[in-house]
Amino acid sequence: MPSRPDADDPRLGDVSEGRILHAILSRTSSASHALIGPGDDAAVVATPSGSVVATTDTLVHGPDFRLAWSSGYDLGWKAAAVNLADVAAMGARPTALLVALAVPADLRLSFVERLADGFRDACDALAPGCAVVGGDLTVSDVLTVAVTALGDLEGRAPVTRSGARPGDVVAVAGELGHAAHGLAVLFGRFRDGDVPVAVDPAMLAAGESAAVAAQLRPSPPIGLGAVAASAGASAMMDVSDGLALDARRMAAASEVTIALDRETLGDDPERAIAGGEDHALLATFPADALPPGFRAIGRVLPRGEEDLLCDGSPVEVSGWDPYRDWDSVSG
Numbered sequence: 001m002p003s004r005p006d007a008d009d010p011r012l013g014d015v016s017e018g019r020i021l022h023a024i025l026s027r028t029s030s031a032s033h034a035l036i037g038p039g040d041d042a043a044v045v046a047t048p049s050g051s052v053v054a055t056t057d058t059l060v061h062g063p064d065f066r067l068a069w070s071s072g073y074d075l076g077w078k079a080a081a082v083n084l085a086d087v088a089a090m091g092a093r094p095t096a097l098l099v100a101l102a103v104p105a106d107l108r109l110s111f112v113e114r115l116a117d118g119f120r121d122a123c124d125a126l127a128p129g130c131a132v133v134g135g136d137l138t139v140s141d142v143l144t145v146a147v148t149a150l151g152d153l154e155g156r157a158p159v160t161r162s163g164a165r166p167g168d169v170v171a172v173a174g175e176l177g178h179a180a181h182g183l184a185v186l187f188g189r190f191r192d193g194d195v196p197v198a199v200d201p202a203m204l205a206a207g208e209s210a211a212v213a214a215q216l217r218p219s220p221p222i223g224l225g226a227v228a229a230s231a232g233a234s235a236m237m238d239v240s241d242g243l244a245l246d247a248r249r250m251a252a253a254s255e256v257t258i259a260l261d262r263e264t265l266g267d268d269p270e271r272a273i274a275g276g277e278d279h280a281l282l283a284t285f286p287a288d289a290l291p292p293g294f295r296a297i298g299r300v301l302p303r304g305e306e307d308l309l310c311d312g313s314p315v316e317v318s319g320w321d322p323y324r325d326w327d328s329v330s331g
Contacts, residue, residue, distance in 0.1 A: 012112070013105025013139075021137060023109055024101075027116040028132040033095035033152065045096045045133065045150055053151035053158065055086040061143040068196035069186050072111040074216040075145060076118025083149035084127050085220040085238040085279035091159035091229025092151030094130040094222065097123070099147050102140035115145075118217075126222045156229045159283070164235040164254035168284040170298035173224045175214065176243055177268055180275025182208075182215030220279035224293045228283050231291035236283040242276040244308060244315050250282065251307040260298040260310040273315065 012020055036044040045052075059065055059079050070078070080097060087094045099119065103112065116132070123130045130149075164170075185208045190197050204212060220238065228236055235254055239246045243260075251258040265272040284300055285291075301309075308315045 006108075009108050009110045011106050011108060012103055015109060020109065020112060023113050024116040024137075025132070027113060028120045033129060047095075047152055049153045049155045051153045051158075053087050053090045053092040053153060054148065055083060056146065056148040057083050057086065058144060058146040066186075066196045067143070068198050069190065070216055072114030073118040073121075076115035076120075077122040077217045078118075079145045079147050080119045080122035081126060081218045081220055082240065082277075082279055083147045084122070084130065084222045085218075085240070085281070087149050087151035088127075088220070088222045088225025089159070089236050089238040089281055090151065090153070091156050091225055091233065091236065092153045093226050094123075094127040094149055094151045096130060096133040096150045097147055098150075099132050099135035099145065100137075101135065102138050102142070102144040102146075104141060104143060105139055107143065122217075126219065153229075154226070156226070159225075159229050159233045159236040161235055161237050161250045161253040162255075163233075164250060164256050164258070164284040164300045166256060166300050166302045167287060168234055168300040169287055169290055169296050170247075170258055170260065170282070170284055170300060171290055171294040171296050172239070172243075172280050172282050173221045173228070173294045174239075174280030175278045176239065176265065176273075176280055177271035177275040177278070178211050178214035179218055179277035179279075180215075180242075180271050181268075182211035182213070183277070185212055186215065214278060218277060218279050221281060221293060224281055224291075227291050227293060228281065228285075231285065232289045233283045233285055236281060239278060239280045239282050240276055242274050243282070244273045245276075246282060248307040248315075250284075254284075254300075255303050257301040257304045257306060258298060258308050259301050259312070260308070260315070261296075262311045264295070264297040269310075273310065 033046045035046055061067060065075055083097065084094045119132050189203060190199050201209065235250055237246055237250055247258045262269045283294060290296060306314045
C-alpha cells in the first residue's frame with residue numbers, strides 16, 4: 001500500500017503539477033546561454049556560432065537505473081552527465097538541457113527535488129554555464145527521465161565518428177572500465193535473489209566505493225571535447241557502450257581499422273575493453289596533435305578484414321546492447 005501523505009514530503013499524487021515544477025525549477029541555476037528560460041511555452045537559447053548540437057537520451061527504471069541503488073540526486077547527476085558527454089563528443093560546449101519526467105504518483109516530492117539538485121550540480125561541475133531550461137512532466141507507472149541536450153560549436157566544425165584516417169593516433173580522455181566495475185559490484189553484492197537491495201556503504205572497500213560512484217555519478221571530461229576539436233581531432237565519440245563496441249562503430253563509420261595496445265588500457269584491460277558507462281571521450285588525432293588530457297591507446301590502420309584489433313588480434317564483440325543484454329539485468 002502507498003505510504004501515508006506527509007505534509008513536509010508529500011507524494012507527487014497529492015500535490016499539483018505546478019508545485020512539482022516549482023520544486024524542480026527553483027533548484028536549477030540559470031544557463032548563461034538562455035535568453036528565455038523556464039516559464040514560457042519554450043526556452044530561447046543563444047547560439048553564437050549559428051549551429052546547434054542536439055542530442056537526447058532516456059533513462060528508464062529497470063534497464064538503465066535501479067532506485068534501490070540510485071538516489072534522486074544520483075539519477076539527476078547521471079542523466080545530465082550522459083547527455084553532456086554526447087555534446088562534448090561533437091566538439092561542442094553544452095549550453096542547455098531540456099528534461100522530460102514521467103513519474104509515479106507515489107514518489108515523494110523530495111525525490112524530484114534531489115533529482116533537480118543532481119542536474120544542477122552536474123552542470124555546474126562538468127559544464128559551467130549549462131543548465132536545465134525547460135521540459136515536461138507527466139505521470140507514469142515507470143519512472144523515466146528523458147533529456148535533450150543542446151550545445152554550441154563556437155565556430156568550430158563538428159567532430160564526427162567518420163573522420164579517422166590511417167596514421168592517426170587513437171586516444172582517450174577519462175576512465176575506462178570503472179563504471180562497469182561498479183555495476184558488477186552492485187549486481188554481485190546488493191541483490192537478494194532477483195531483487196536489488198539498498199547499498200550499504202559499510203560493505204564497500206575503497207576501490208569498490210570509487211567504482212560504484214563511477215557507475216552512479218559518472219564524471220566525463222566534458223571540457224576536453226572542445227579542446228580536442230580545437231587541437232584537430234579527426235574523429236570523436238563518447239564511450240557509453242564499451243570501448244570495443246564504440247571503437248568498432250568509429251572504425252566502421254570511418255572505413256578504417258582501429259588497433260588498440262593492451263598495455264595502455266590500465267590494470268584490467270578486459271574490463272576497459274568491454275565495460276561501458278564511463279562516458280570517456282574516444283578520439284583520433286594526427287600523430288603530432290595529441291592535446292593534454294588525452295592519452296594514446298592505439299593507432300588507425302587502413303581498412304582490413306577486422307574493424308577492431310587489440311595487440312594485433314580481433315576483439316570479440318562486447319559492450320552494452322539493451323536488446324541483447326536486457327535479460328541479464330532484468331528482475
